[in-house]
Amino acid sequence: MTPKIELRGVKKRFGPKVVLDGIDLVVNPGESLVIIGGSGTGKSVTIKSVLGILRPDAGQIFVDGEEVTHVSGRGRDRVLKKFGMLFQSAALFDSLPVWENVAFGLIQGRGVGRKAAREIAIKKLAQVGLGAEVANLSPSELSGGMQKRVGLARAIAADPEIIFFDEPTTGLDPIMADIINSLIVNTVKDVGATTLSITHDMVSARKIAHRIAMLYKGKIIWHGPVADIDKSGNEYVDQFIHGRAEGPIKMEVKA
Amino acid sequence: MNIFAPIGRAFFLFLAQIGRLTMFTVQAISHIVRPPIYWYAVFQQLMRIGYFSLPVVGLTAFFTGGALALQIYLGGNRYGAEAIVPQIVVLGITRELGPVIAGLMVAGRVSAAIAAEIGTMRVTEQIDALTTLATNPIKYLVVPRLVAAVISMPILVAIADSIGVFGGYVVATQTLGFSGGIYLKNTVDFMKTEDVVSGLYKAATFGFIIALMGCYNGFNSRGGAQGVGAATTNAVVSSSILILAANYVLTSLLFAK
Ligand SMILES: Nc1ncnc2c1ncn2[C@@H]1O[C@H](COP(=O)(O)OP(=O)(O)OP(=O)(O)O)[C@@H](O)[C@H]1O
Ligand SMILES: [Mg+2]
DSSP states (O other), X not given: OOOSEEEEEEEEEETTEEEEEEEEEEEOTTOEEEEEOOTTXXXXXXXXXXXXXXXXXXXXXXXXXXXXXXXXXXXXXXXXXXXXXXXXXXXXXXTSXXXXXXXXXXXXXXXXXXXXXXXXXXXXXXXXXXXXXXXXXXXXXXXXXXXXXXXXXXXXXXXXXXXXXXXXXXXXXXXXXHHHHHHHHHIIIIIOOEEEEEOSOHHHHHXXXXXXXXXXXXXXXXXXXXXXXXXXXXXXXXXXXXXXXXXXXXXXXXX | OOTHHHHXXXXXXXHHHHHHHHHHHHHHHHHHHSSOOOHHHHHHHIIIIIGGGHHHHHHHHHHHHHHHHHHHHHHHHTTTOGGGHHHXXXXXXXXXXXXXXXXXXXXXXXXXXXXXXXHHHHHTTHHHHHHHTTOOHIIIIIHHHHHHHHHHHXXXXXXXXXXXXXXXXHHHXXXXXXXXXXXXXXXXXXXXXXXXXXXXXXXXXXHHHHHHHHHHHHHTOOSHHHHHHHHHHHHHHHHHHHHHHHHHHHHHHHTOO
């Protein structure tokens, strides 16, 4: 079976700072993979590299078996049409109303008419728990958690084959977080989408993941089925999932 | 310490900057000639760049024309040549002051606004979001602004020329004792099509510079509010300098005998 996404030896540095130091990762079709890891370890950089927002310094990236590491222009657009992306910061277009944000990919990328696109947008907003009354608001009139959910609606609007969620539940209350987790689970189950999510929220990770991978010091140091996460035998993973200050992972803070 | 090291480094950084700007310009032009063009966005930008610049451009042109008339009168007075006011006003406005004043005013207004808007989109990842929605940011953001600025500026300058000449007329007839009929006749007789047209070529060039510097600095802004602030300043300063430099080059090319 061809993996949906494969990273081989991907490296990325910013100036002298090495962020990714040879990432090997496979996401299979219909699978939900969750990446965990400390703040600033390069989780967002990893998915931005797959999308081509950042160019890796070394290594290869495959989507559906096609190497896309250095694809740009029209070829990149064709690859990107398979993807939906929720940014950590939501990254809504503040010059457009909420519904046009959600419908953007449909109108610009796929030539759907504005009226039909608006209906789809309102349906997607309902799935993330937002009523039709927010459709005409500007993103700056929404709370942080609401913006995140609009970003989520935008990511799933075109029913993409692959969806990246960068911290989908950060900033949401526990109940809404659970609704979003169920939404992600259902998108994978019903639509057959492949998802790659980043989270710090272990409750969310356990609910949405088929497999979990842990990123530490630029490498994937452990990956396995979600059921194995408590018996990984890896002290880094143990420290992370139990949120202990003491352990092999040293946070760079000066006491 | 070697004093040549920092100079060399600055020089290479400067060259790299020129290289990046050239790449950006080539990319932008290649997207202008390749369809599709987002015409609705072009229309929006025409309103923002052209229409809303009318008041500032009109006011500055009026006062410039007035001051010019006054100076020529006072200067010409020394040689008994004060009757030359209408001719010099129309020449100065259409060839130089109309395009340059409008260019600088629009640079301050528009390239700052473009840099701030695109810079904010950059640092809040909105430009990355455009990319992931398979929409090319150059095509969606840069092309409409460039096209709108290149279309708007000649129109603005044509209006600035008229208002500038009118400013000279008001000052000449109200305070310098010129007769309105003679002033207008002298203006029209002396005005040459080439003078006006050369000013409009300049205007289109300045429009391109204004939008390009706004977009380029916005696209390359880094690191939050401070980065956007720096991009805005750079956009205004660089577009103003480039306008004045381009004006000199165009004057020497267009009026080379
Ligand atoms: N565009 C950039 N330029 C320079 N450095 C960057 C850039 N993007 C990310 N970095 C650096 O790369 C490192 C990893 O960043 P990344 O955003 O991937 O972290 P993360 O794992 O997503 O963390 P968090 O959980 O806090 O979101 C950070 O140290 C950051 O400073
Ligand atoms: Mg992140």
